Amino acid sequence: MIDVAIVGSGVAGLAAGLYAGRYELKTELFSDFFGGATASAWTIENYPGFESIDGYDLIMKMRSQVEKIGGKIVEEKVEKIEKRGETFVLTAGGNENEAKTIIFAQGAARRKLGLPKEEEFSKGKGVHYCTTCDGPLYKGKTIAIIGGGDAAIKGANLAVQFAEKIYIIEVTDHLNPEPVNMARLQPFIDNGKVEVMLKATVKEILGEERVTGLKLDNGKELAIDGLFVEVGAIPDVELAKNLGVELDEKGYIKVDNNMSTNVPGVYAAGDTTNFFGGFKQIVTAAAMGSVAATSAFRHIPR
Amino acid sequence: MIDVAIVGSGVAGLAAGLYAGRYELKTELFSDFFGGATASAWTIENYPGFESIDGYDLIMKMRSQVEKIGGKIVEEKVEKIEKRGETFVLTAGGNENEAKTIIFAQGAARRKLGLPKEEEFSKGKGVHYCTTCDGPLYKGKTIAIIGGGDAAIKGANLAVQFAEKIYIIEVTDHLNPEPVNMARLQPFIDNGKVEVMLKATVKEILGEERVTGLKLDNGKELAIDGLFVEVGAIPDVELAKNLGVELDEKGYIKVDNNMSTNVPGVYAAGDTTNFFGGFKQIVTAAAMGSVAATSAFRHIPR
Numbered sequence: 298m299i300d301v302a303i304v305g306s307g308v309a310g311l312a313a314g315l316y317a318g319r320y321e322l323k324t325e326l327f328s329d330f331f332g333g334a335t336a337s338a339w340t341i342e343n344y345p346g347f348e349s350i351d352g353y354d355l356i357m358k359m360r361s362q363v364e365k366i367g368g369k370i371v372e373e374k375v376e377k378i379e380k381r382g383e384t385f386v387l388t389a390g391g392n393e394n395e396a397k398t399i400i401f402a403q404g405a406a407r408r409k410l411g412l413p414k415e416e417e418f419s420k421g422k423g424v425h426y427c428t429t430c431d432g433p434l435y436k437g438k439t440i441a442i443i444g445g446g447d448a449a450i451k452g453a454n455l456a457v458q459f460a461e462k463i464y465i466i467e468v469t470d471h472l473n474p475e476p477v478n479m480a481r482l483q484p485f486i487d488n489g490k491v492e493v494m495l496k497a498t499v500k501e502i503l504g505e506e507r508v509t510g511l512k513l514d515n516g517k518e519l520a521i522d523g524l525f526v527e528v529g530a531i532p533d534v535e536l537a538k539n540l541g542v543e544l545d546e547k548g549y550i551k552v553d554n555n556m557s558t559n560v561p562g563v564y565a566a567g568d569t570t571n572f573f574g575g576f577k578q579i580v581t582a583a584a585m586g587s588v589a590a591t592s593a594f595r596h597i598p599r
Numbered sequence: 600m601i602d603v604a605i606v607g608s609g610v611a612g613l614a615a616g617l618y619a620g621r622y623e624l625k626t627e628l629f630s631d632f633f634g635g636a637t638a639s640a641w642t643i644e645n646y647p648g649f650e651s652i653d654g655y656d657l658i659m660k661m662r663s664q665v666e667k668i669g670g671k672i673v674e675e676k677v678e679k680i681e682k683r684g685e686t687f688v689l690t691a692g693g694n695e696n697e698a699k700t701i702i703f704a705q706g707a708a709r710r711k712l713g714l715p716k717e718e719e720f721s722k723g724k725g726v727h728y729c730t731t732c733d734g735p736l737y738k739g740k741t742i743a744i745i746g747g748g749d750a751a752i753k754g755a756n757l758a759v760q761f762a763e764k765i766y767i768i769e770v771t772d773h774l775n776p777e778p779v780n781m782a783r784l785q786p787f788i789d790n791g792k793v794e795v796m797l798k799a800t801v802k803e804i805l806g807e808e809r810v811t812g813l814k815l816d817n818g819k820e821l822a823i824d825g826l827f828v829e830v831g832a833i834p835d836v837e838l839a840k841n842l843g844v845e846l847d848e849k850g851y852i853k854v855d856n857n858m859s860t861n862v863p864g865v866y867a868a869g870d871t872t873n874f875f876g877g878f879k880q881i882v883t884a885a886a887m888g889s890v891a892a893t894s895a896f897r898h899i900p901r
Contacts, residue, residue: 345613
C-alpha cells in the first residue's frame, strides 16, 4: 500500500515527493516522461538559490533528493485511477497500485494551433512547441515563433543565437513578456534580425514533406524552416475528472490553500492548478508540492 | 523613487527582490538584521534543489542573485512607513525613502516564556531562542529545551552531538515534530541522554549570575547550564498595522492568493502571513515572495 501516489514528476511532484519522504510516507511518483516542463526549460535564473542553472540539471538535483529520502520514481503512464472503498487504485504500465492518497502534479500540455498538417509536421518535420528546447536545431535558418508571451520572447532570445531570421507572430496588438526579456530582445528587433507581426494569425502551414512556410490571415506568405508554437498550455485533467475532482472556470484543478481538492485524500499542485492565477513558476510549483504532501500526511491516520 | 520597498531580507524578501529585479523595478530591501530566520537555521534539507545546505550559505546565494539583478540591500531598521498621497514614505536609519509599493516580508519574532530573569539571562547568560544556532555552545553540558514542535526536536537532534544531557519540557501530552526528526531522536531517548517531560511547564528560571536551573510546575527542580525556548513565533506587524493593513484572527498579515493586503500597493509574503495555515517553510516563503513581487509589478503603472 502506497501512502502517497503522485501523478507527475516535474517540480511540483518532486517537491511533494521530498516532503512526503521526509514525513516517512511510502511515496511513489508516476509519469510517462520524467521531469515535467522544467526538464526542458533551458537556463533557469528565477529559482531562488540558483543564480543560473539548466532546467534539466535542476530537476535531476530534485530527483536525487527525493530518491535519497526514499521516494520511488516509476516511469509509467498512469492509465486510470479509481476509488475502491477508502483506497485509490492507480493503474500504470498495466499494474494496479493501491494508494491512501493521490497528488495530481501532472502539469499542463502545450496548446496547439489546431491547423492541418500541424500534428503530422510535429513529428520531426518542423513544428515545435518549445523554442528553448528545439531552437538550437535551426542554426543559420529562418523560423517563426507564434505567440507574444514570456515563453515566446524567452524562446526568441535563445533563438537569436542560432537562427538567421526570426518572425514573431502575435494575434493581439502587443507583446507581453517580462520586461527584462523584452529588453534583451530589443536590439535584435532594432537590427531587423527579429521581425514582429502583431494582429496576425497563421491561416495555413505550408509544405509537402515538412514545413516550408506559413500563410497568414492577411494573405502574406512567409518562407520558414521551422515553426515554434508558444501559445500557452492546457492542463491534463482527465484522470482527475474521472475521480470526481472539481475544476475551476478555466479547466484547472480547483484547490484550496492546503492544495486539497473537493475529493478527500486527493490533492493537486503545480501547473495543473491555477492557484496563483496565471502565475506559474518553478518556485510556486515547488511550494504547492510541499503543501500538498503535508496535507496528505495530515490526512493519513496514524 | 523606489518601485518596490521590501521590509525584511529573509527568504520571502529575497525572492520578492529577485522577481522585482527581473521585472526591472527599482528594488530595495530594508532590515536591521540581514537574512531572516533561514540565516541561522543550520542544515537545510527540505528546500527543493539542495540535498543539504547550510541556511546561511543558502541565504547568501539568494542575496547575490538579488544583487546581480540590481536589487539593493539596506541594512537599516525600518522605523516608520506612512502613506502620502499615492506614495509610501519609509523611514529607515533616519532617512526617508519614497516607494510606489511595499512588500512586508519581515518574518516573525520568537515567542518568549515571559518569566522573570528571562530577558536578563537572554543576553549571553544561558537563555536562548534557537537551539540550532546556539546549541553547540553547550559541549559536555546539560540543557533544557522548552517546546515539543519540530523546531524543538530538530534542535534536540543537533544538541545531542554536543550536550551531555538534554531535557525536553512540553506543556501538552505529546511531542509533535516531523516523524523523520522524531525517528532520529528516538535512540537518544531510549539510551537516556534525552529525557522528555510531558504536561510540564517552567515556573521559574533559577540562577544568580546566569541560568543554573529550572523549577517546574510539579515542584521538581532541574540543574541545567542552558535554556532553549522553542515555543513558536509571533509576527512583527506593527509597521503594517500603522498603515491600516488588516490582520487575520491569529495576528498575521491577511493576504489573498496574490499576496495583496487590503491596502492597495501593499503586499506581504513569508512568515508574517499565515497564508498556508501553520505551514511555514523556506520554499513557501520563496513562492510567496515571487507572487508578491509580481503583484507589485502589475500594480505599478507603465
